Amino acid sequence: MTAEPPVAGRAGDPVVVALDVGGTGMKCALVRPDGSVVHAERHPTGADRGPDAVVGTILDVAEGLADTARAGGFTPQALGVAVPGVIDEATGVAVWSANLGFRDVPLRKLAAERLGLPTALGHDVRAGGLAEARLGAGRGTRHVLFVAVGTGIAAAHVVDGSAAVGAHGAAGEIGHILVRPNGPRCGCGGIGCLEAVASAAAIGRRYAELSGEPGSTAAEVVERAVAGEELAREVWSSAVEALADGLATGQALFDVQTIVLGGGLVRAGRHLLDPLRTAVRERMTFHREPRLVAATLGDEAGCLGAALLALDSLET
Amino acid sequence: MTAEPPVAGRAGDPVVVALDVGGTGMKCALVRPDGSVVHAERHPTGADRGPDAVVGTILDVAEGLADTARAGGFTPQALGVAVPGVIDEATGVAVWSANLGFRDVPLRKLAAERLGLPTALGHDVRAGGLAEARLGAGRGTRHVLFVAVGTGIAAAHVVDGSAAVGAHGAAGEIGHILVRPNGPRCGCGGIGCLEAVASAAAIGRRYAELSGEPGSTAAEVVERAVAGEELAREVWSSAVEALADGLATGQALFDVQTIVLGGGLVRAGRHLLDPLRTAVRERMTFHREPRLVAATLGDEAGCLGAALLALDSLET
Structure with missing residues (x-):
């Protein structure tokens, strides 16, 4: 008796293989041309093993997914891989990725050779923005700015379903625009960057400094602010104001x-979105106020975006 | 004896009619498909006569240019008009222009009806950026940011010869990004906008405030700074630093x-560009430093850009 294949399609149904490679884990899926996911799996990245081992795992996982697709009766047609850092999407090279230890890794070429499939390499936030714009919260609008606020802050500007890449694969770095000229030093070396003031990491750090409670997190700050604690309210409110400055820019x-x-x-929900909408509105002097909404695809956005990049590569 | 026509082409040579309509004057030209100008003329805008009169003058001047083209043996094929303000290029409507008193003027439709030619309506700075990117200082590079610093500050982001317009015709408003949270109030109503700190008008105003000499201009401030006057150096240097913050963003x-x-x-030449390059370089933490160059088309950029918009409209 043979085991049931993990996925099952009609004979030859096309899918793409999609991987979103983060510093700790990889989100992986087989995705149909309409964006629906037929199979998903997750793997640890194991970045501490060094860049060569990470590349090996990416290729192994991708090949395994292609085999899984075939076993289920699907035809894998292309591969899309999203990674963090500075990504040259035109040449398919991961120029620089601190989280993965990558420097000038020709990932598209390596993957295309191993799998024998057309391969697209993309930037994780731009891939996530692409997915939110086409399949998620931005669906139906032509001009979308996706802003991811977590440990860091980065953005993707998506027009007509295509994310701006920039001349060197580094467009959308909204975390590193100046918002507070006398503000804290940023991890990038700059002063008063948006990320140094309004990221989840910065919010936790600021509260820890002022309260003397090391290890505070942004989630705790929101919770305490909602409960009415004065210090937490101040820290949260300063971050929301800075974020509004960045979004207004x-x-x-x-x-x-x-x-x-x-x-x-964004898990803070309305405790973030309500005051942020008000603060952005106050800053719109002659500009049209954008609709400000929460992402709907969660942490699958990057993987779905990688699938869209793979699908797009088949069209051109 | 008949007068010589002002321009002369080979019978039927194609040209486009181009107008750049500013608050005080219009720059107008007949332009060949290769971007060369076969005839140029200037007219006062007469904005004090009200928006209807300005529209009338635009249409008269455009028609006159088309007649001039025909008299010289050219065939006018399209019309391009650039105007300041918020321009919806997709619908051809000048949504709002303070300088011209325009509100929702369907200029493309009006001009197309009067001249019987395909007409493109564009934004003056975006048109200027298009011309600098394709024919001027940005020629040969795919990703160009054109920043016009005069009485106000505005930008055009040009990728592959096409300027980003935005969802509401208002992209590129770099003059109205926050650079000094406790800075002066801007004409737009905001606080600490780049334009309120680093425009030519702001530089003159700041020097006048500090020196007690009303009516000081940015040109005088540069001159005095170069001559070693301490106050002028401080004012100039602050403006350059703010401009560098804006360009880094x-x-x-x-x-x-x-x-x-x-x-x-930019008429300040190296007295602007040298310190600005240094200040921008200091702000590049992980980003690639852009090449920073002076525009080469002078005040004809907007008119040439209007011609490019007209030519582009023939291709699509």
């Missing part, structure tokens, strides 16, 4: 219809 | 190869 430059807020901080 | 979000600096302030 984004709107001045991009002029979008919809700003989709993703990343861990 | 632009680079973080757009990731371009080339920033082209236009507008009146």
Whole structure:
């Protein structure tokens, strides 16, 4: 008796293999051309093993997924891989990724050779933005700014279903725009960057400094702010104001219809979105106020975006 | 004896009619498909006569240029008009222009009806950026940010020869991004906008405030700074630092190869560009430093850009 295959399609149904490689884990899926997921799995990245081992795992997992697809009667047609850092999507090279230890890794070429499939390499936040714009909270609008606020802050500007990449694969770094000239030093070396003031990490750090309670998290700060604790309210409110400054700058430059807020901080729900909408509105002097909404795809956005990149690569 | 026609082409040579309508004057030209100008003329806008009269003058001047083209043996094929303010290029409507008193003027439709030619309506700074990117200082690079620093500050992000318009025709408003949270109030109603700190008008105003000499201009401030006057050096240096903050934010979000600096302030030449390059370089923590160059088309950029919009409209 043979085991049931984990997925089952009609003979030859096309799918793409999609991987979103993060610093700790990989989210992986087989995705149909309509964006529906027929199979999903997760693996640890094991970044502490060094970049070569991570590349090996990416290729093994991708090959395994292609086999899983075939075993289920699907035809894998392309591979999409999203990674963090500076990604040159045109050449398919991961130029620099601190989380993965990558420097100039020709990941697209390596994967295409191993799997024998057309392969697209993309940036994790841009892939996530693509998915939110086309399949998630931005669906139906042509001009979308996706802003992921978690440990760091980064954005993807998506127009007509395509995310801006920039000249060197580094567009959308909204975490590293100046919002507080006399503010704290940022991990990037700059002063007063949005990420240094309004990321989940920055909020926890700021509260810990002022309260003397090391290890405070942004989630705890929100909870205490909602419960009425004065210090938590101040820290939360400062972060929301800084975030509104950053989003207002984004709107001045991009002029979008919809700003989709993703990343861990959006789990604060209306405690984030309500005051943030008010603060953004106050900053719109002659610009049209964008619709500000929470992301709807959660942590699957990057993987779905990788699938969209793979699907798009088949069209061109 | 008949007068010589002002221009002369080979029978039927195609040209487009281009107008750049500013608050005080209109720059107008007949332009060949290769971007060369066969005839140029200027007219006062007469904005004090009200929006209807300005529209009438635009249409008269455009019709006159088409007649001039025909008299010289050219065939006018399309019309391009650039105007300041919020321009909906998709619908061809000048949504709002303070300088011209326009509110929801369907200028493309009006001009197309009067001249019987395909007509493109564009934004003056975006048109100028298009021309600098394709024919001027940005020629040969795919990702260009054009920043015009004069009485106001505005930008155009040009990728592959096309300027981003935004969802509501208001993209590129780099003059209205926050750079100094406790800075002066801006004309737009905001606080600490780049334009309120680093425009030519702001520089003159700041120096006048501190020196007690009303009516000081940015040109005088540069001159005095170069001559070693301490107050002028301080004012100039603060403006350059703020401008560098704004350009660094632009680079973080757009990731371009080339920033082209236009507008009146660029007449300061190396007294602007040298310290600005240094200040921008200091702010590049992990981003690639963009090439920072002066615009080369001067005040004809907007008119040439209007011609490019007209030519592009023939291709689609």
